Structure formats: C-alpha cells, structure tokens
Amino acid sequence: xxxxxxxxxxxxxxxxxxxxxxxxxxxxxEIEKAFSAQIVARGETVHIEGEPGEVExxxxxxxxxxxxxxxxxxxxxxxxxxxxxxIRSGNSIEGALSDVVRVTHWGEEIRAKTVGQxxxxxAMRENDIVFSIGPAGTGKTYLAVxxxxxxxxxxxxxxxxxxxxxxxAGEELGFLPGDIQAKVSPYLRPLYDAIFDMIPATEFExxxxxxxxxxxxxxxxxxxxxxxxxxxxxxxxNTTSIQMxxxxxxxxxxxxxxxxxxxxxxxxxxxxxxLASVHAIxxxxxxxSFVNLNKADVVRHPLVARIIEAYEQDExxxxxxxxxxxxxxxx
Numbered sequence: 001x002x003x004x005x006x007x008x009x010x011x012x013x014x015x016x017x018x019x020x021x022x023x024x025x026x027x028x029x030e031i032e033k034a035f036s037a038q039i040v041a042r043g044e045t046v047h048i049e050g051e052p053g054e055v056e057x058x059x060x061x062x063x064x065x066x067x068x069x070x071x072x073x074x075x076x077x078x079x080x081x082x083x084x085x086x087i088r089s090g091n092s093i094e095g096a097l098s099d100v101v102r103v104t105h106w107g108e109e110i111r112a113k114t115v116g117q118x119x120x121x122x123a124m125r126e127n128d129i130v131f132s133i134g135p136a137g138t139g140k141t142y143l144a145v146x147x148x149x150x151x152x153x154x155x156x157x158x159x160x161x162x163x164x165x166x167x168x169a170g171e172e173l174g175f176l177p178g179d180i181q182a183k184v185s186p187y188l189r190p191l192y193d194a195i196f197d198m199i200p201a202t203e204f205e206x207x208x209x210x211x212x213x214x215x216x217x218x219x220x221x222x223x224x225x226x227x228x229x230x231x232x233x234x235x236x237x238n239t240t241s242i243q244m245x246x247x248x249x250x251x252x253x254x255x256x257x258x259x260x261x262x263x264x265x266x267x268x269x270x271x272x273x274x275l276a277s278v279h280a281i282x283x284x285x286x287x288x289s290f291v292n293l294n295k296a297d298v299v300r301h302p303l304v305a306r307i308i309e310a311y312e313q314d315e316x317x318x319x320x321x322x323x324x325x326x327x328x329x330x331x
Contacts (some may be wrong), residue, residue, distance in 0.1 A: 005052040007059040009066070011044040019069045020062065021046075027080045031061065034084045050312075057087050068097045073109060078299070079158045082114060085296070091115065095122075095324045099114065102146040104197050110146045116297035117143060123289040124258060129248065131236075131278065132260045134293025140260035141234050145194035147258070148230040157254070158228040159211060163247075165218045165238040188215045191234060218243060227252030236261035236275040244274030 011017045021028045021041055032039055039052030048058045061083055070074050073140030075083075079097055086093050092111040102110045112118040117139050123130045124147050132140040195204055195213070207213040218239065228302050233239070233247055236259045244259075251257050261275045267300045282288050297313070 003052065004049060005055040006047065007055050009046040009048070009059065009062045011046065011066075013044065016066075017041075017044055017076045020065045022077070022080070027065075027075070030077065030080055030084065031058065034088060038277070060093075061087055064093055064096075071098055072098075073097060073111065079113065080294075086115065095119070095251040101143060102150045102198060105156050105200050105203075110143070110197075110270055112143070113139070113299050114297040116293045117299075120291045120293065121147065122222040123291050124256070127257070127287055127289040129251065129257045129288045130259070131275070131288070131290045132258065132293065133263060133275065133290065134297060135262050135264065135295060135308045137298040137308075138293035139297065139299055140262075140293065141190055141232070142194045142197075144232045144234075144258040144260060146193060146198060148232060149195070149198040151230045152207075152257070157230045157256070159230075160213045161226060161231045162188060162195075162213070162215045162234070163221060163232070164188060164191070164234045165236070165243065170287060185275050188234075191215065191232070220248060221247055221250050223253045224250050226250050226255050229255045231255060231257045233257065233259045234261075237263050237266045237273045238268055239274040240268065240272065241277055244278055264315075 007309070011020065022030075025041070028039065028041055035050075035054050035058050037048050037054040039058060040049075046062060048055050048062075050058075062179055065075055065080070069080070075097065083093055083096065086096070092115055094115065094217060095112060096115050097111055099118050099121050100109050101112065101121055104110060112121045116134075120130070120132055120140075120143060123132075124144070132144065134140055145162075148157075148162075151157045151162055162248040192215075199207075204213065208215075218233065229252070231251070236244070238261075239247070245291045247259075248257065259275070261273075263273060263276045266273045279290055283290065295305045295308040298308065
C-alpha cells in the first residue's frame with residue numbers, strides 16, 4: 001500500500017467558506033469530482049486526505065482560492081474549473097485571477113483570468129510593442145482597451161488611438177454610406193463595446209471630442225507619428241506585411257502599441273497576413289513581446305473553448321490527410 005498524506009486548510013469565517021466552497025458547496029463538488037483525494041469540509045476547516053500527489057494538488061488549489069478571495073474577488077464556477085484544469089495538467093496557476101488591470105465604471109474589477117492573460121498584461125506593462133495572438137474569447141482586445149484606459153486615466157499617455165483594417169465581408173469604406181465616422185463605426189464595434197465597460201458613454205463622447213480617444217481605419221495611420229499615445233491595432237491578421245510595417249513605424253516617443261489578432265481568421269483575398277509573418281521578422285527585438293493565447297485562455301461561454309478545440313482537431317485531421325497523400329507513392 002502506498003503512503004497516505006493529509007493537509008488541512010483553515011478558513012477565516014463563514015463568508016470566506018462560502019466564497020471558496022461555493023453556494024451549496026458547488027465549488028467543492030467540482031473539486032471532489034476532479035481529484036481522487038478525500039475532501040471533508042466542516043465549519044471553517046477543510047481536511048484533505050489521499051495520495052501525496054493528489055493531496056498537494058488539492059492543497060495548492062485551495063491556497064490559490066484563498067489568495068483570490070483575499071484579493072476581494074469571489075471565484076466563479078468557470079474560474080474554479082479553469083484552475084482545476086491547469087493544476088490537473090501540471091501547469092502553473094501563478095498570476096491567474098490575481099492581477100487587477102482596471103475597475104469598470106460600475107465597480108467590477110477587470111482581472112487577468114488565466115495564466116496566459118497574466119503574461120499578456122505583464123507584457124503590456126513591460127514592453128512598448130506587444131503582439132497578442134490567439135482565438136476569439138481570449139480577452140486580447142478587452143484587456144488591451146482596459147490597459148489603455150488605465151494609462152490614460154493615470155496620465156501616462158495623452159491619448160488612445162484605436163484602429164482596425166477595414167477588411168470584412170467584401171465591403172470597402174468607399175462603398176458604405178455616411179461620413180468617415182459612420183463608415184468606420186461597424187468595424188470598430190468590438191472596441192466600442194470594450195470602452196463602454198470602462199467608462200460611461202458621456203465621458204467617452206467628451207474624450208473623443210477633445211481628441212483624447214481617436215478611432216480610425218488603419219489607412220488613416222499613414223504618414224503620422226504617434227507620440228504620447230497608447231495605440232491598439234485590432235484584427236491585425238487582416239493587415240498585409242506592408243500595412244504592418246507602416247503601422248509599427250508610426251510609434252513615437254512615450255507611446256505603446258498593442259497588436260491583436262487571430263491568424264486562423266484571415267479575411268484577406270490573397271490570404272497572406274502581415275501578422276502571421278511578423279514574428280519571424282521581429283522575434284528577439286528588445287522592447288517587443290509576443291504573447292500567444294490558446295483555448296485555455298478563453299473566458300467566454302465554455303462552449304467557445306470546445307468549438308475552438310473541434311476546429312483545431314479538424315485542421316490536424318486535414319493536415320494528416322495531406323501529409324499521407326503526399327507521402328503515398330505515385331502510381
């Protein structure tokens with residue numbers, strides 16, 4: 001028989017106990033299903049017993065949940081499931097859910113919810129140019145906007161510039177009705193959605209009126225030098241290599257640029273993305289960071305991560321079939 005181990009977690013009070021174990025022990029049930037250790041919660045004490053490896057995993061999970069609650073955040077069922085999946089996979093959970101980026105205008109804390117998001121936030125703080133590459137729902141745009149608003153509010157920059165390439169559904173700006181603001185608004189809708197979480201619409205209008213927040217299509221960046229600015233290029237997979245170089249060389253003094261995109265969602269007619277090729281060119285350049293996010297960093301509905309995984313598996317099947325066809329002897 002293998003040696004058994006045990007550990008004990010002390011909770012401060014009933015409020016902390018409910019926050020960690022969940023209403024009606026919802027979180028505790030998730031943890032019990034995920035690990036083969038025996039977990040007994042009585043009052044404000046959690047006793048863990050089982051194989052040493054399993055006990056250590058459960059103990060580290062409860063310690064992390066304690067840290068999160070002590071930072072004034074009540075972990076959701078999704079948070080708990082994410083932490084469980086990371087610990088079971090042997091991955092680090094350092095920084096997950098503990099890094100507050102910004103507080104929304106209704107008082108909700110915007111946190112880096114995953115380890116990948118924590119790396120992304122740290123990269124934005126430490127580098128002048130950051131590339132964030134990953135699938136939908138990983139918080140690429142949302143966290144960039146939160147960081148930009150934080151920098152503007154703290155007077156670290158004088159303005160925010162938000163831009164996207166106008167490549168979508170076969171339409172071009174010249175064929176859309178209205179003035180330039182009306183033409184570009186549909187392309188920038190995701191950026192608007194993120195901003196309105198950070199600041200009220202009235203404040204946004206005032207900041208826009210005074211030039212503190214600017215939204216423009218990527219074509220309007222040519223010839224400019226962007227000083228004292230936090231610049232976000234969204235949907236960068238739809239830039240050409242020439243556009244990417246043009247954008248990156250706009251950066252002026254005391255400025256940051258964050259470039260976000262998903263290289264599996266290229267809408268360019270020739271399919272050649274400036275975002276897909278930039279890593280080979282700029283990797284290793286001091287002051288530039290590349291952060292790759294994946295399905296583990298998806299913070300939308302749990303189905304989104306499963307959809308992404310299904311598409312990845314389909315791509316892998318197609319790649320195997322192509323390789324097998326190429327390797328087959330010609331008749």
